[in-house]
Amino acid sequence: MELKNQKWPADEFFSRRREVLAAWPTGREVDLDEAVAYHRRAGAGRSMAALLDQARTSGRTLAQPRAGVALLLDQIELLRYLAAEGEADCLPATIDSYTRQNRYAEAQAGIEESRAAGRSMLNGFPAVNYGVAACRRVVEAVDVPVQVRHGTPDARLLAEITLAGGFTSFEGGGISYNIPYAKDVPLEKSIADWQYVDRLAGWYLEHGVTINREFFGPLTGTLVPPGISHAVGVIEALLAAEQGVKNVTLGYGQCGNLIQDVAAMLTLPRLAEDYLERCGYRGVTVTTVLHQWMGGFPADESKAFGVIAWGAATAALAGADKVIVKTPHEAVGVPGKEANAAGIKATKQVLNMLRDQFMPPTPELTEEIAVIRAETTAIVDKTLDLGDGDVALGTVRAFKAGVIDVPFAPSRFNAGRLLPARDNRGAVRLLEPANLPFDRALLDFHRERLAERGRVENREPGFQMVIDDIYAIGKGMLVGRPR
CATH class of the missing domain: 3.20.20.240 (Methylmalonyl-CoA mutase)
Structure with a gap:
């Protein structure tokens, strides 16, 4: 079938x-x-x-x-x-x-x-x-x-x-x-x-x-x-x-x-x-x-x-x-x-x-909500477009095109080009966005957040940041700062 x-x-x-x-x-x-x-x-x-x-x-x-x-x-x-x-x-x-x-x-x-x-x-x-x-x-x-x-x-x-x-x-x-x-x-x-x-x-x-x-x-x-x-x-x-x-x-x-x-x-x-x-x-x-x-x-x-x-x-x-x-x-x-x-x-x-407590709607929370909605919508809409409205076909084509790209996945049907890293506050951002269908504003947002961390740590954002972040929690931190 x-x-x-x-x-x-x-x-x-x-x-x-x-x-x-x-x-x-x-x-x-x-x-x-x-x-x-x-x-x-x-x-x-x-x-x-x-x-x-x-x-x-x-x-x-x-x-x-x-x-x-x-x-x-x-x-x-x-x-x-x-x-x-x-x-x-x-x-x-x-x-x-x-x-x-x-x-x-x-x-x-x-x-x-x-x-x-x-x-x-x-x-x-x-x-x-x-x-x-x-x-x-x-x-x-x-x-x-x-x-x-x-x-x-x-x-x-x-x-x-x-x-x-x-x-x-x-x-x-x-x-x-x-x-x-x-x-x-x-x-x-x-x-x-x-x-x-x-x-x-x-x-x-x-x-x-x-x-x-x-x-x-x-x-x-x-x-x-x-x-x-x-x-x-x-x-x-x-x-x-x-x-x-x-x-x-x-x-x-x-x-x-x-x-x-x-x-x-x-x-x-x-x-x-x-x-x-x-x-x-x-x-x-x-x-x-x-x-x-x-x-x-x-x-x-x-x-x-x-x-x-x-x-x-x-x-x-x-x-x-x-x-x-x-x-x-x-x-x-x-x-x-x-x-x-x-x-x-x-x-x-x-x-x-904490049952009766919730996060207040701060400007930072509002910004993160807007970013996540924009990213998800961009990926799902492009997937539907690639499948001419059929999400099953679109998903197969989206993975082939790198429109969906899961970091560190073993599958050879995944592009594997996307690289994430944490920003200066520990939020996960895109170091290498690869072929994700994001507009210039979203890409600039990620680039600026990682550049901020680079300035604080006096190093260029790069692959070493990714490695440091993967091991950070096991070493007692969230962000993988250089020693």
Whole structure:
């Protein structure tokens, strides 16, 4: 089927399903009618969409960790611990790397090795291998909604099994789970594969079950300018809406400058709602999630808590509907459940203290909002133009032309020419804008902000600034100043 942004006909969708479900034996367990009945029996208490709607209405920011291990009973124990001890508002099943690459036989070997070793030998939960019934044991073990978090260019079978297994939120998209994660997957393939996922979520909605679709905002996680990540989020929301999705969460990765991050979180839902309305998609609920700092962490646990608290404060002051929590052991390896719970509790303490506080509309905040809106609009409009109004085709062409360019991405389908760096106040700017479709005023704005930092540090803005900024937080700073 030729790639285009058009809702898949039912016959095409169900024809593809036969191939998808045959990829691993547990695919035979999926019965859509039975799955709908299961979701209805579970009720709103396990619905991520319902919980996010409550959070948005009440002005509360939800706290959610990352968590995934190889063994079923250990995954259940981990989630129960994070709900009880960590007081998490919602929970994840973070999927292992083999499953993310559709290497299910190797994931099965990892399960067997984990059983023999008595500990997890995988870096996540291999949901496809466990199948529908086991997934239901996971979601039934806790009283809060559970989301699938992963990083999969082709997540079709994973979506089939986990949604039938009772998960009510599924993260990712054809851009955000390809360009930052894979080297050789063409966008034409990943967008089509994620159209399948969105069509599946749309099918559930047509039968009375709302699946929340969340898009991965941080992308490569370090120094991603808000205009880039916002454009990707808006595009993925448009692609999902065409397939019938009505509940979306757009993500953003904390950059570190409070004013820029708050401006980014304030503009994100408004931009998405504007484009959804403009493109004819009515009745789509939009919520937001802020990811705490996704770059290098200090090895010192006390300093790491400082980074976590700063992310929590940013989420609260920006009015995010949800925040993805980091742990004080980010710099030293996969965290244990105790460290994970500690990160959640530290985050919730700050969220509760700041619940009724917001950033005032200062001139600096107003300026950042205007810049982010202008950047995002320029990228999305040019993408639509390149596709002659078709956002799927336009996205493929935009990446080829460098109109969308994700910094530090491994994909060979990404231009990789854009270079970001921090300005003198720590906001992320464009050192090398490459082929981004920005007007002269925007380009001059970025150039002037970086020149200001260069004058303060007595050096020309250049690649060394980029390197210094990448490692700065791990060394206890935000801006990578020369020693």
